[in-house]
Amino acid sequence: MNEVLQIVNALALPAAVVGAAMILARAIGRGAAAPGVYEQAVKGGRKRQEVKQPPAWASPQTPVGMAVVPENVSHNIKATAEHAEASSGADVLRDLRRGKD
């Protein structure tokens, strides 16, 4: 930070430019410190957490389309139903299909 101030003083830059340079310097400093802290937090959290084994079929190593189909899929996926009007013509369609047979 001091080096930045020395440079801008030496160059006799306007106040707005000095302000921008200081904000930039702070941002660079903050960014440099963040990854290490974050990685430590993540590692710590992963050590403490209770590891749940996913079902065998969920293995990402399984080639597409070749896994065994799961018997009981364990998930938390909800599907909310909406109401819609039914398509008409079921009787006509039934008759037409019966006629073809």
Add this chain to the structure above:
Amino acid sequence: MFYLGMDVGTMFVAAAKPASGNSLSVVKKRNCFIIIKGNKFNQQMYTKNTSVDWMPWEGGDIALIGDSAMGYANSAPTALQVRRPLKKGILNKTEKDAYPMLCAIVESVAGTAPGGGTCTLSIPAPTIDVEYLVDHHRDVLLQILGKLGWRVQTVHEGYCVILSSLAESQFTGIGISFGGGMVNCSFSFLAEEMFAFSMQKSGDWVDQVASESSRFSVPEITDIKETRFSLDEDNIGKDGAWQIESAYQSLIEATVENICVAFESLERPPRVKDPLPVAIAGGTSMVPGFAKRFEERLRASRFPVPIGRVFSADDPLFAVCKGALLHAQTAEDEPAEVAPAPEPQVQAPVVPMPQPEPVPAAHPAVPQIPAGFRPTQSREDKK
């Protein structure tokens, strides 16, 4: 007896089930996911928050599904893109987790049929671009739904649009589904499918082409298309919208051209007393002005049969699954289709490739039909 109409698309998985009276219960789930690093905090948070769709993943990670994945990707501080089990209308061969994710999403939407139930699954028609591309995709879905207890039959997506939208013309006409990954088109005469084909260019293709010819990224183009784009407006000179309009125009022209070629390849043109109605469905067709633009182009083409009403289906996102449900409810006595048993080894299945049927000679004045194009693919052929 339970009935189910199922539409597994690139963008959405949708299902229709009968409800009380003349109403249906429809369910849809965005067909995408994202896998994030799991920790004690977010596992507890997602367990308590019942509005998030998720499942535990390998190594304690968390798989977010559907809108929950989309919401996470959009709000994340870093650039994240959701992953998709399907690409261009079929199982995504480049996505290693496509299969288990599809299992979970399909199960959440279709539910189980423990006492037995009849399901009609919409599948893509043979593609013009590559032949036999949809076979494995169909087998995978047959297997997933079969394990859930459903007795499954398959029909083409375009035919489902006809079933849900063309009852007034006794199921005679053209049905087109403009999905995220594919355009599916069928022509039916008195509920008998005469031909069907699909093209692997649709909504995603529009986004891609418009992005490549503009300064916008694909997500930005998608946002413009879904929020403020209209084919009714003059888009000339508007950055982004102009490129989208050009891509839409190409898509419409390619679809109309292929419908004309398909009709010309029939042994004789259908003799219908009334002009043929055309029903349009699918998310890509929901752009304002799409049906009008398509109708103008179709009427200006060399289409050999008089054209009747060209219209958007009442419920464009659910037209396919509603038509599939109607098929399931009227097809109880037809035999179910069974997917071939999976190979014991973890290897790609070796299936002898059938020889393509001879392509009928095209009229000299029209473009040559692509080599993989099989216009006639009725249900009888599949049996």
